[in-house]
Amino acid sequence: MLDAFTALSRGTRLVYTPGLRRYVFLPILVNLLVYTGLLYYVISRFGGWLDGWMAMVPSWLEWLNWLIWPLFVISLLLIVFFTFTLITSLIAAPFYGLLAEKVERVVTGQPPVDDRGIMRAGMDAIGRELVKLGYILPRMLLLFIISWIPVVNMIAPVLWGLFTAWTMAITYLDYPMDNNKVSFADMRRRLNARRIPTLTYGGWVTLITWLPLANLFLLPGAVAGAVLMWDKHYRDQGNATAVSR
Template identity: 70%
Template sequence: MLDAVTALTRGTRLAYSPGLRRYVFAPIVVNLLVYIVVLRVVLANFGGWLEGWMALVPEWLAWLEWLIWPLFVISLVIIVFFTFTLVTHLIAAPFYGFLAARVEVAATGRPPLDDRGFMKTAVDALGRELVKLAYIAPRALLLLVVSWIPGLNLLAPLLWALFSAWVMAIAYLDYPMDNNKVSFADMRRRLRARWWQSLTFGGCVTLVTWIPLANLFLLPGAVSAAVLMWNQHYRELAVSAPR
């Protein structure tokens, strides 16, 4: 049985194998540019964000400042990397979708059901990213509100970690599913049906995104890993709704 760590290991090797590695350079360049911009913004504003957040702590919770401060820092770091990942996916989606299609051919010997050229894949992938964003954004906003509620925000790091794992599962496993004509709604149903595989895979990918600089080269491997996970765990699930 293919697990998340094995899938990521095999997927990374596959992404950089001869015949496929030429498809990973464009998303790496995109990720690098976004990484530089996000890093500059964070370094310029991190201190101010943290001071503003701590100023909201009521006096009756002042005695817990030793615990609240590191939790705020952890939450802020998670939010920053979460935002970074969403932005990079939105920009690099056309390349990731095409990479997933080429990996599926190499890994399984059969093309995806919707084997499109690069331009068609690029347009469709961008549209699909907007659908994902419409699903993720309101939930992330709600979680952000929770993160600012005194007392309740003590749970924020755990909630962000679980949410990030779910979002990463959606973000990456959707590439092969979209290529195989699985609707966004049915994709989520399949992920819920294999919730353990989905969350462990998403959690591993989340950890990969937190590795500075190395994540630029590992994320294409996550796309390849998603194809392997799709083929092993999700392909044969019954389609519960039409596209």
């Protein structure tokens, strides 16, 4: 059985082979420009955000500042990272959808079920990203509220970590599933049915995104890794469901 780390390492090697690397450099350039702008914005305001959070700590909890402060820092970093990821994924989605299609042709020798043109694939990818945002943002808001509640927010970093891994899995595994006409609801069912591989894959992608600059070159490999994971872990679930019905 293909594990998540092997899928990511194979995928990264695959996207830089002569037949596929031309589909990689444009999303790298787009992400670089977005990351540069967002990073400048965050660095200029990070201290003010942190001071605002610490000012909300009740006086009777000030003796726990040594613990609350690092938890606030971790939560804030996770929120910033999560926002970065959502924005860059939305912008890069049309390019990554096309890359996933080309990788699937190479890996399986067959085109995806929904073999679309470039323009239609790009528009559909943006629409799919909006569907994902509709799923992610309410849950993100709930975690954000938890992060502001004294005492309860001590578990916020753990919750953010798990949610981020799950979201990364949804974000990248959705590219091959969308290309194969798997609905968003069906995709979540398939991911739930393979929760351990799904969270493991999402966790590795999360770690990749935390590597400054290197992540720009590794994330296309996560798209290819998602295609490999789709082919080995999730593709046949649709057939199994049809038989059971």
